[in-house]
Amino acid sequence: MRRYFIELSYDGTNYHGWQTQPNAVTVQEVLDKALSTVLREPIETVGCGRTDTGVHAKEFFAHFTPQPPEGGAFDGHVLTTMDRSLNSILPRDIAVKNIFEVDDEMHARFSATLRSYQYHIHFNKDPFKNNYSWLLRDEPDLELMNQAAKIMMEYTDFSCFSKSNTQVKTNNCKINRAEWLKTDDGSIIFHISADRFLRNMVRAIVGTLLMVGRQEMAPEAVRNIIESKNRSNAGTSVPACGLYLTEVKYPPPNLLKGEQ
Template sequence: MKRVMLTVAYDGTNYHGWQLQSNGISIEEVLNRCLTELLKEPVQVIGASRTDSGVHAFGNIAVFDTQARIPGDKFSYALNQRLPEDIRIRGSREVPLTFHPRKTDSVKTYEYRILNEEFPNPVKRLYSHFTYLPLDEKKMNEGAKFLIGEHDFKSFCSVNAQVESTVRTIYSCEVQREGTELVIRISGGGFLYNMVRIIAGTLMEVGNGKYPPEAVADILKAKERTAAGPTAPARGLTLISYEFPELKDSSERQEIL
C-alpha cells in the first residue's frame, strides 16, 4: 500500500466544483473514476482545496492510496491519457501514509484575474472577471497591504460558513497589471470560505475609487461581512499552488511555476 499525491490543474468552467455533487459532475468524481479504471481497484481521492463551481486550479492537490506497483512519479502520464482535456495531472509522487492534504500545514497561493478594458475580450471571459471601470492598481496594492499578517477575517467570510475561528494569516498580497489584466496574487496559511473572492471584490472597490485604501483596515476591524465589498465571480479565481513545508522538496517542485 502506498499514498500518492497528485498536482492537479483544471479549467473549472464545466464542473460543479471539486467536491462530489448530486446536481452535476465534479473534478473529484472524474479523478475517482479515471483512477479506479486505471488501477482496477476502487480509488477515492482526498482533495486539498474543495474549490467552488467555476473556480480554476493550476496546482490543487489530491492524494489516494493504492496497491498498484506503479512508481509514484509515473501516475501523471498514465492518468492524463484517461482524463478529459480540461483536467491535467502536472506531477505525481509518493508521500507518507500519514500525509493528509487538509490536515498538514501548507502555504496556499491564489490568483484573481480582472480584465479591465472598455470591452471584454471573449477569449478571456472564462478566466477573468470583467469590468470597464478603470481600476488603479497602486491604490489596490496600498489597500492589500492591510490584509498581510494575522487578522480576524470575519468581514471577508461568507455568512453561511461554519468555522470555529475566522483568524487567518496572509503572507503576501499583491496586485500587478499584465496588459489589460490586473492580477491579485495572495498567499496564506489558510483561507475562509469565499475569502479570496471577497478580498478581490473589496480591492476592486478600492481600485475604482469607491473606498480609499485605508478603508481595508476599517473593514477588517468591523468583523462584519456587510462591511466588505461584493464576492467577485468564481471565473476570475485560480488556485495556483500548495506548498507543504513538511514534505521535503515540495518547495522545489513548486518552482516550476
C-alpha cells in the same frame, strides 16, 4: 497502506468546484472515477482544498491510498504509466502532472503550509479571455488598492470575508502576500498567499479592494470592515471566472518522497 500524492491542474469552467456533491459534476468526482478505472478498485481522493464553481487550478494536490500491489508499492515506471493512463481517459480540462509516494503522515489538505491565488481582470473585450478573466469597463486605482491590501496583512481574523454558515473552527488566516500587479497587455492581477483561506475569501477581498480602487471608500476603511467581522460590510464577491489556485506548498522536500 501506502499513500500517494497526485498533482493536477484543471479548467474549472465546466465543473461545480472540486468537491464531490450530489446532482452536480465536480473535478473530484471525475478524477475519482478515472483513478478507480485505472486501478480497478474504488478510489476516493482527498484534496488540498475546495475550489468553488468556475474556479480554476494551475496547481492542485490530492492524496489517495490504493490497495498495495504485489511487492508493497508502485515503482516509478508504474506511476508514470498510471499518469499516462489517467490523462488518456480524463477530459481535456483536467490534467495529471505527477503521481508520487509520500510518508503516511502527509495529508493533501492539512499538511499544506501555504496556498497562493491569482485573480485576473482585463479591460478590453477579448473572446479568448472569456471564462478566464473578468472584464471591467473602467480601470481602478492600483496604488489605492495596494495600500488597502497592505493593511489586510496586519490582521488575522477575516470573518468579514467568509461565506456565511461555514463549519470551520477558526476564521484566522496569516496572509504573507497581497498585491496588485499590471501586466504587459494592460490587464491587472491580484496575487495573494496565506497559510489557509476561508470559503469565498479571495473573491470577497477582491470585491472590497475594487471599492477602494473606484474611490468608493478610502484604503483605511478596510480596517473598519475587518474589525467588524461582519460579511455584510465587505464588498460583493467578484465572479469565479478570474480566480486561479496557483500554488500549494508543503513541508521540506525530505517529507515528500516524490521530491527527493
